[in-house]
Amino acid sequence: MPHLVILYTGNLDHVVEMPALCRELADAMLAVRDEAGAQVFPTGGTRVLAYPAPHFAVGDGGAAGRAAGAGKTGLSTGDPxxxxxxxxxxxxxRGRTAATQQRAGDALLAVTRARLDAVMATRHIGLTIQVDEGPEVFDAKHSTLHPLFKTS
Known part of the structure; x- marks a missing residue:
């Protein structure tokens, strides 16, 4: 833990560099600090996984965006x-303060918007970011990653 899972419509694959976004989001997570200045998320436990949905339906399928046209929506080229x-x-x-949770969410939003704002200037895209925590009813871990990042 922590795990950041990204689900997205497959039509974004050709306009968003998902591997770069994943790396930037992982780096942002690793940079989050608590009130004492300590790293919040363990390096070996931080994961960002992105899954495109090849089949999807969003809203009215684009009809309202096409009907509104570029001038009315503020989009520079209209929605394709x-x-x-x-x-x-x-x-x-569990165990992070509300302020730390907020910092994590704000960091993810900032990185994602830095990648998406230019794309959103030409396309209609919805973005949702949620931060959740336990309670887990079962939580087992087995890893050879964590020892790589332990400091002596």
Whole structure:
């Protein structure tokens, strides 16, 4: 933990560099600090996974966006078709303060907007970011990653 799972409409693959976004989001998570200045998320436990949905339906399928036209929506080139959507869900273990949770969410939003704002200037895309924490009813871990990041 923490795990950031990104679900998105497959039509975003050709306009968003998902591997770069995943790396930037992981780096942002690793940079989050608590009130004492300590790293919040363990390096070896931080994961960002992105899954495109090849089949999807969003809203009215793009009809309202096409009908509104570029001038009315503020989009510079108009929407090329079907809407896009991206959902980011950060799941973390219990015990972080509300302020730390807010910092994590704000960091993810800033990184995602830095990548998406230019795309959103030409396409209709919805973005949702949620931060969740336990309670887990079962939580087992087995890893050879964590020892790589332990400091002596």
């Amino acid at each position: 078709g079907e809407y896009g959507f991206m959902y980011l869900n950060l799941r973390m273990a």
